[in-house]
Amino acid sequence: MGKNKPKRKSADSASSMSRRYIALALSGAAIAVTIAVNVARARSTQPPATADPTSGKATTTQAPSKHLSWSLEPNGGGEPTPLLVGSWRSQLHGSYPEAWRVRLFSEAGDEVLWSERGGKSSDSTAVAAVPAHSRLFAVIDDYPFMWSLTPDVRSVDVGPEADGAVDAERRQLDRPRVGEARDDGAHGDDGAHDVAQAGGRRRIVELRVVSESPRVLVADNVLSEAECNAVQAAGLPLLETSVTFVGGRMIDDKSAVDKALQPRTSSTAWINSSWLGAIDEQTGRLVRSAQRRLSRLARLPLMGTENLQVLRYGVGDHYHYHLDNGGSSAISGRVLTALVYLSDAQGGETNWPMANGTDRAPLDAVDRDLSKPNAVQWNHVHRLREHFHNCQTTQGLTLAPRRGTVALFYSILPNSAEKDWMAWHASCDVHSGTKWAANFWWQLHLLREKRAPAPGACADSEPSCAAWATSGDSQLCRVPRPELQLAARGRVTVCEA
């Protein structure tokens, strides 16, 4: 993994970050709106002690404002600003004028405050437990939480060490957002096993930033041996030749004569919750445990995922360069991939050729159709594959398959549905052994749709709604709540009240 060292933030990405979040820095002078518990906390919180340079003794620094409490960081990272307790709501809406809802997460991953433009907001129960001066992360609307780029390495608790104590864990993971009703529409998790106590040791992994653009983070030993074996075993009976899409068309790999030129030659299985209920209990339980670990690592709920996809690559098998959210409307909403290696293999590396800005040439050559800025077209795919020889390991970021290791990578930019064009990647030829892997994808529309609509609200069951974010035709899809229209930049119609 010698190639996987994180690099320093490029001037380009630093300046686009600061442009994106400049509004945050300007938002300090917001109108005071008091929330009782926080003010009480802020008043009782001691400012940090620092050393007096003359005496060498510890002194207490005067905080600039008694209302100052936390450091507010945009989703995905950027310049932190002080969050003023007395005016947090107006500060947030001033910082994100286009957002319907702003949610704040603690360093520990808990949602601790939210505010809607219409006037509703959370109470301050959950934020009261967050230490003063620690970081809070701002996520707008229904965009996914995105790990920031600092620190380079962080510890993440991915659940109980023992595979038995999982249900208490599930309850914790799926707990409702602050002040909202619970949504039980989890994908691939029916919570059938009722284990009384979580107890015991926890599995803590090191999540490392290995590329800033695209944003790729890696952690080893996320899944146990038993979990890796169980995911393989669950997928084995369902394996079929993998397919791929270009411009919405399914490509039939078998028609190509030369295997080396076929874009995707692996086998794929989709594991849904009824299959997990049908296979042996122990295997089903371990697969669910694996899904929960991935969810904890991503800090996103299981309810926003597709079914788990299992992949098997024999010698010579590969998947040429692609974007996970390009090719068809069914996948255009993919925002985050958790790619987990279930076996070791020789070859079979995953490569992101443009990672850390090493070679942008093919991207510059891509003829972007500005009327469809998010559309991936055949010429993009073709040029990129040609430029990087379908799959190579000499440029960009390369990960070798290691059992239990997970790569988290984002296919969008922070707080947006805009594609990250740097996220092209491929799986190179396997040289020996069998490479097993699995994909867990979070989709933007699944994260949105699984929220319970307001009572009596209309919701369109038109299948094209799944692609509303890119359709451009507001007649195709009606949505129950105005924030969805905002998030889709007006591409959907809001139901009549």
Ligand SMILES: O=C(O)CCC(=O)C(=O)O
């Ligand atoms: O197997 C890999 O290394 C990558 C797989 C992949 O990119 C995909 O299935 O979308």
Ligand SMILES: [Fe+2]
């Ligand atoms: Fe992929």
